[in-house]
Amino acid sequence: MQFFLYRQAIKGHSGSVGGPRVSPSNTSTASSSSLISPSSHMGGFNPLQQKQRSFLTFGFGAGGSGPSRRESHVNVNVTPTSHDIGSDTPEIRKYKKRFNSEILCAALWGVNLLIGTENGLMLLDRSGQGKVYQLISRRRFQQMEVLEGQNILVTISGKKNRQQVERRNGWINVGDLQGAVHFKIVKYERIKFLVIALKDSIEIYAWAPKPYHKFMAFKAFGDLQHRPLLVDLTVEEGTRLKVIYGSADGFHAVDLDSASVYDVYLPKHVSMSQGPISPHCIVPLPNSNGMQLLLCYDNEGVYVNTYGKVSKNIVLQWGEMPTSVAFIGTGQIMGWGNKAIEIRSVESGHLDGVFMHKKAQRLKFLCERNDKVFFSSAKGGSSCQIYFMTLNKPGMANW
Helix, strand or coil, X not given: CEEEEHHHHCCCCCCCCCCCCCCCCCCCCEEEEEEECCCCCHHHXXXXXXXXXXXXXXXXXXXXXXXXXXXXXXXXXXXXXXXHHCCCCCEEEEECCCECCCEEEEEEECCEEEEEXXXXXXXXXXXXXXXXXXXXXXXXXXXXXXXXXXXXXXXXXXXXXXXEEECCCCEEECCCCCCCCEEEEEEECCEEEEEEECCCCEEEEEEECCCCCXXXXXXXXXXXXXXXXXXXXXXXCCCEEEEEEECCCCEEEEECCCCCEEEEECCHHHHCCCCCCCEEEEEECCCCCCCEEEEEECCEEEEEECCCCEEEEEEEECCCCCCEEEEECCCEEEEECCCEXXXXXXXXXXXXXXXXXXXXXXXXXXXXXXXXXXXXXXXXXXXXXXXXXXXXXCCHHHC
């Protein structure tokens, strides 16, 4: 894993370090997709527009009885009229830029988007004409997150997946870490913790401000029975720190005070030797004092507390096996499948809406902030593209 001083990364870009402040919804940068309500717009809907790159949408409505996709039918138009754009329905936009290498990750810096690919790091200027600037080439970027207050970019990158910091004279390793799998940055009081999953261990670093201005080793837990694939950090009742991590066998916890490691949730089919799972995300539930979790894996999600006791007699069930699952700022959880994008309540698993693809395509979650969610298509043929969705708009609860 590596750390990259962000100001150094964009010194060749003509914009200021603070980043432009123009609205990211500038229509010159992305083609728009607006959800069209059947009751108010379908009468005047142009069938030619309907055939253009659109999504079919099912199941939106807060008053639905359960997580069924077949509740209503609406269309997402890629080329809406001015009246459509002004409606109170959510939007999907697709940037025109086509990327020749696979997009692996992204992070917002101001209004602009940093993009990590198989072959380098790029910056998408969302404030102007949607131009893309190459920052670093011939380097693989697997995961990234921006810490704007510290002016650094945290990444898993390079051939050996090292963690480093770029300080004017180049990359600096953080510890002697190689083979990083996943990381998570969590703020506790005034401290930023960096939790890193390695091949068979987990290491935790804490950000040390000036004069050090770097992440310093805090705790390490090695020789784990279950190899970590996904990590998070929860703060129980504002005092107790616990690492929660996912493996191919289930989900587990590490108590930072006692160093005890225990299982939080092991799916039954794993214990019956029916194969490994694919953990997607760990969500500490809002307003639970860090005690309640939603654990998503394969096409399911379960509600447990940090001690492994089932807290809700609910199983979140996706309509298909998602390729990505993410908790977003609207208090919802999204799943990206080959046939649909599902949006569900994080508290109940209730289906809030589904965006059905007109033809199957593999989509990958990249990043989110407030009501903006960014995702990309997989490289099909020669290129892939970036989409973003605006969710938190008036009337969304009544789709």
